[in-house]
Structures are given as structure tokens and as C-alpha cells.
Amino acid sequence: MRQARSNAFFQVYARPNDLGHPRLGLVVGKKVAKRAVRRNYIKRSVREWFRLNQHRLGGMDYVVRAKLVFDRDKSPEAVMALSALFAKLARCRDSSST
Numbered sequence: 001m002r003q004a005r006s007n008a009f010f011q012v013y014a015r016p017n018d019l020g021h022p023r024l025g026l027v028v029g030k031k032v033a034k035r036a037v038r039r040n041y042i043k044r045s046v047r048e049w050f051r052l053n054q055h056r057l058g059g060m061d062y063v064v065r066a067k068l069v070f071d072r073d074k075s076p077e078a079v080m081a082l083s084a085l086f087a088k089l090a091r092c093r094d095s096s097s098t
Helices: 035-056 073-097
Strands: 002-008 010-017 023-027 060-066
Touching: 002 073, 010 073, 023 035, 035 060, 035 073
Parallel strands: 023 060
Antiparallel strands: 002 010, 010 060
């Protein structure tokens, strides 16, 4: 069963895996950010958030798709939006497993 949640910045897909640890996939298309520098900044920001929070994500595969470009000024807002999406997915997973 695939779960998906989205907001203005990101769309996150989640699916259980049998590995016991989370994995991350990233999609940042040229439609979102024309320049590679901006696409790479978005990917670095998401990877850093994932690295810091993977201990509480469990055995899931996640695909994060960027929907809106952001830079250093909007980065804290984007990171909060990403955290909110993962929290929604966790609540959904917890409620469906009981």
C-alpha cells in the first residue's frame, strides 16, 4: 500500500520495506528549477533533513518530489513543510496499523 502526502513545497510517497531502515529517493525536475545549482541545493537540503531524522522513520522507502523552488531565504520554511509531511505520513501509518 503506497501512501502519499503533499503541500506547496513537496510531495512525499511512502511504501514499507523489509530492510529495517529507511531509504530516500529524490525527484527535482527542470520544470521546478531550471538551473542545476538550485536543483542540487534542494536535494542537499532534503538529504540533510533525512540524515538528521532517519532514526525515527522506520523501515520505509520514501520518494520526495520537489514542487516549488526554494533558496536559503525560504529553506527553513521548506524544511518545516517537509517535517510536517513526514509527520502526517507517520500518523497515517500508525493509525492504519492499529
